Amino acid sequence: MAAIDTIPPRPFRPSARLLGAIEKVAIPLGALIASAILFSCFLLLLGKSPADFFQLVWRGGFGTSFSFQNTLQRSAPLILTGLAFAIPAQIGLTMIGAEGALVLGGFAAAAIAIPLVSSGMPVALTLLLMAIFAILAGAGWNAIAGWLRHARGVNETISTLLLTYIAIAIMNFFVEGPLRDPASQNKPSTMPIGKDYMVGSIPGTDVHWGLVAGVVLAVLLYFLMARTTFGFAARVTGGNPRAALAQGLPVGKLIVSCSAIAGGAAGLAGFYEVAAIHGQANASLVAGYGFTGILVSFVARHNPLVIVPVAIMFGAIEASGGLIQRRMDMPDATALVLQGIIFVVLLASETLHGRFAIFKPSSEVDRT
Amino acid sequence: MSHEGMSRRSLLKTGLAGLASTALPLGALAPARAADEVVLGAVYVGPRDDFGWNQAHAVAMEILKKVPNVKVIEEENVPETDAVAKSMESMINLDGANLILATSFGYYKPFVTDLAAKYPDVQFRHAAPLWNKDTDPSNAGSYFCYLNQAHYVDGVAAGLSSATGKIGFVAAKPIPTVLSNINSVLLGARSVNPNATVQVIFTGDWSLPVREAEAANALVDAGCDVLTCHVDGPKVVIETAESRGVKSCGHNASQAPLAPKGFITGAEYKWETIYKMYADMLAKGEALPNVVVGGYDNDMVQNTPFGAGATPEAIKAAEAAIAGLKEKKPIYVGPLKDNTGKVVIDKTYDNYDPYLDGMDYLLDGVIGSIT
Numbered sequence: 001m002a003a004i005d006t007i008p009p010r011p012f013r014p015s016a017r018l019l020g021a022i023e024k025v026a027i028p029l030g031a032l033i034a035s036a037i038l039f040s041c042f043l044l045l046l047g048k049s050p051a052d053f054f055q056l057v058w059r060g061g062f063g064t065s066f067s068f069q070n071t072l073q074r075s076a077p078l079i080l081t082g083l084a085f086a087i088p089a090q091i092g093l094t095m096i097g098a099e100g101a102l103v104l105g106g107f108a109a110a111a112i113a114i115p116l117v118s119s120g121m122p123v124a125l126t127l128l129l130m131a132i133f134a135i136l137a138g139a140g141w142n143a144i145a146g147w148l149r150h151a152r153g154v155n156e157t158i159s160t161l162l163l164t165y166i167a168i169a170i171m172n173f174f175v176e177g178p179l180r181d182p183a184s185q186n187k188p189s190t191m192p193i194g195k196d197y198m199v200g201s202i203p204g205t206d207v208h209w210g211l212v213a214g215v216v217l218a219v220l221l222y223f224l225m226a227r228t229t230f231g232f233a234a235r236v237t238g239g240n241p242r243a244a245l246a247q248g249l250p251v252g253k254l255i256v257s258c259s260a261i262a263g264g265a266a267g268l269a270g271f272y273e274v275a276a277i278h279g280q281a282n283a284s285l286v287a288g289y290g291f292t293g294i295l296v297s298f299v300a301r302h303n304p305l306v307i308v309p310v311a312i313m314f315g316a317i318e319a320s321g322g323l324i325q326r327r328m329d330m331p332d333a334t335a336l337v338l339q340g341i342i343f344v345v346l347l348a349s350e351t352l353h354g355r356f357a358i359f360k361p362s363s364e365v366d367r368t
Numbered sequence: 369m370s371h372e373g374m375s376r377r378s379l380l381k382t383g384l385a386g387l388a389s390t391a392l393p394l395g396a397l398a399p400a401r402a403a404d405e406v407v408l409g410a411v412y413v414g415p416r417d418d419f420g421w422n423q424a425h426a427v428a429m430e431i432l433k434k435v436p437n438v439k440v441i442e443e444e445n446v447p448e449t450d451a452v453a454k455s456m457e458s459m460i461n462l463d464g465a466n467l468i469l470a471t472s473f474g475y476y477k478p479f480v481t482d483l484a485a486k487y488p489d490v491q492f493r494h495a496a497p498l499w500n501k502d503t504d505p506s507n508a509g510s511y512f513c514y515l516n517q518a519h520y521v522d523g524v525a526a527g528l529s530s531a532t533g534k535i536g537f538v539a540a541k542p543i544p545t546v547l548s549n550i551n552s553v554l555l556g557a558r559s560v561n562p563n564a565t566v567q568v569i570f571t572g573d574w575s576l577p578v579r580e581a582e583a584a585n586a587l588v589d590a591g592c593d594v595l596t597c598h599v600d601g602p603k604v605v606i607e608t609a610e611s612r613g614v615k616s617c618g619h620n621a622s623q624a625p626l627a628p629k630g631f632i633t634g635a636e637y638k639w640e641t642i643y644k645m646y647a648d649m650l651a652k653g654e655a656l657p658n659v660v661v662g663g664y665d666n667d668m669v670q671n672t673p674f675g676a677g678a679t680p681e682a683i684k685a686a687e688a689a690i691a692g693l694k695e696k697k698p699i700y701v702g703p704l705k706d707n708t709g710k711v712v713i714d715k716t717y718d719n720y721d722p723y724l725d726g727m728d729y730l731l732d733g734v735i736g737s738i739t
Contacts (some may be wrong), residue, residue, distance in 0.1 A: 064461065064462070070454045073450060073454065074454070185543060185726060186473055187473055205661045275451045278478070279478060282474075283449070319454065322446070323463075326459070331444070
């Protein structure tokens, strides 16, 4: 018994897994704080008060029930377009065509709605078909870039960017030509689907169901990429495509599938823009959500689950942008400057992973 | 080593103290609206200094800022998505706005109409003739200036300032307001030079600076020696014309400073007439009318003061045309054919006749196609 007293108390040693998890949160969080400080310096240079700024961001983004709903509403499409960048990123592709897939998806939903609504199809079935068409249109469109990458070696960043312009041109062609609602004189649009056929809001809020769809899809895609053989194979391909080929993995199929999933997510965002907000397809679909999604995905380090809070953070910055313009007499670009600083600092902080002894299991520290 | 650490720490401390000291003045967070004050929220689709549509509104808004009981809050670069609904709602909820001026076409449906129904105590006015008294909320409304009247004057001045009689027109989209401006330039030019033509190139969207420059160059290459346009920001077209050594007519706001050598005149909105009227009514506590539209006859459009490109006879003829428009002299004197030979205007129409709001043709003398 006495011997026990002589054994020194065992120091607390967190597991490598826990330390790794803490590191994954601590470094981006530190980067966010660093961005806030950098941005404060920028504000001080302009003679504006950083304290006012951050209080207004809080008030405009979260401070009132209206503000928070505003934030959530704006983050809904960003979750989906963030996923559209993240999934190909995991297989090593830089696909920036979510904007095009969103526009084409929204257009497909509005186009298929015209015969369905006029034939008096039940609302639920109509919306389901619209969503399916939107997803298929976005998926098919983005899969083209995936196939070109695999079969022809075409750089997917360039092809997705160019396909975006083509998608917008296709929508414009139909919206200003064959599918134009004659009543939409000065803003060419497709026939409105009508209030009865619109997707409603989440009960008790002003936020449309696209938010729920985004969160559900984020969880599903997280499990797909982290917990299935498909996801594992995709990540192996992302790490080293040659090794993946040598192992006999179906690299082509994986690339096209990931591209299609990405396009489908963006297409679904287009469906909600049409079915929950505009009620028709027109040039307002080209709103830049696809490009902001790239930023969201990078900040979330392409992790589908992390995309949700990051999209909400970006939604809050956008939601409070107007209040900052109005109260602090600052230009609209202020919010962009903040987004840009966050982006650059977070990317720079990527290199810090594995550099801090504090995040290493102590046995490893002893060895070094 | 330790010295370096100390200095870094003390630097950090100073920085934090600086940050903390700025936390004290919270002027920007003060409550928004005093009793019986009008808080006017203005929403713009682009930047307020775009040399075009948004600048025309922003300049006029300055007049409202001088009215004692009116507080103006402004937001620029608000896209025509639910972002505008949220911006307007944020002005109402967080700033206490009770009058919203939504200045871009695509803001109206569904955003202005839905919010007007949701906030019956807030007045909404939208800058396009879209309000329908049968279907739209009574606290919403429209205001619009018929700019084609000033473009008609552009046409008169251009027709007499051009050596070739060929006028080039860079247009965004083939929609009624744009088509009416193109046709009015033609009719103005033909009123002084029966052989004048207008050659039009559609760029396809409101703001495509590269394509606008290409179109402007193509029109000059085709022999046009006066350029004008209907795009959101006419800066590129006017500057291209000046650099190619041809004359130009402006659109939306004054572009005279951009073309010191070749500027003739330009079609400008006078939103301030409407905004001043709103301000006076608000100061007296009167209800705003649902619809305000007009042109030269009620001082709601104007032409930019003539530049170096305008010849003396052009100035004389343009001034006569302005005098005529003030007397409500009609622009569309029928019968007129479109450029495929079909009679599209069977009789003479009043300048505000709703029939003209649905224009979907280019008149005979316009070179170009809307399809």
